[in-house]
Amino acid sequence: MSFSRILGQDRPKHILKKTLRNGCIPHAYLFYGQESVGKKLAAVELAKALNCEVSGPVDGCDGCPSCRKIDERTHPDFFLLEPEKSSPSARDAILKIDAIRELQKKLIYLPYEGQTKVAIIDSAECMNPQAANSFLKTLEEPPSKTIIILIASNPYQLLPTLVSRCQSIRFYPLAVETIKKIITKQLESETGDAQPELLELRAQRSMGQVARAMEEDLLKTSEYRGDLIGLIEQVSFKRMDLAFQWIRTYGRKTDRLQSILDELLNLVHDAAVLKTNRNPRAIQNKDLTHLLEKVANQKSLAALLDMFDAVHRTKVALKYNANAQLSLENMFLNFCEAA
């Protein structure tokens, strides 16, 4: 059964299956939630269910010609649009109006060989304003026998008029156990090797996202997280030089600062957890427990909470384009006050 390929996401699966059983399928969906939690997979499975020659329109069978063609992206009534970079060096990928217009032309016609045309627009927030305005017309007058699925990790970046025309379904970060199951399968099929201790660590640190769990270079981040722990431990009014040195190295990596600060936030969080209940199982950076325990012994809980707050406020400030160097200096001064 096709929907059973999606691990976790019980609520979205329940909503979709119920809708398929009732037969009252909306013209447009918005699947939203963090990256890499199964939104696109669910959209593809919905397309299969709607067109399956064996168990449709309630579920896909994975074996009939229609299901296979959708899996292979060769079905003439299945369209998947993804953002593209204008050049290999371009920073952001976008969905351009040309791609949207081409899709709109294809949606005019009735299904060629299936029951329902399905158009998935992945990372729909990457539509530029012209593309979004043009696509709004399609949502206002939806073509017959067509289901449109917008996928977005940052739905607040979409035009509100687009969102209001879709039925929204939220996807949540996956549980650690679910991530473990998914990456065990993927790592075994890719490398034939899935070491249990590393799997646990990958899943713990993934923030519920499969790609993050798969792609992380554990060795590299362990060294780098060790440096961050050193800062939490040592930065003080007397040792602000350590903070300045760190800012010189990382302060200019503006595209990575948010994820670096996420790491810092996780580490302070873990030290606070160790401080309160001393339960190493509850922390995300288990491989660094020995270092984090040192921090937990050295700092008061109030100091750790103040640090957590300082990092969080810096993240928000940077999101609103505050000056990186000044924000980071301010964050470390807060660390000194908390120490």
Ligand SMILES: [Zn+2]
């Ligand atoms: Zn099928």
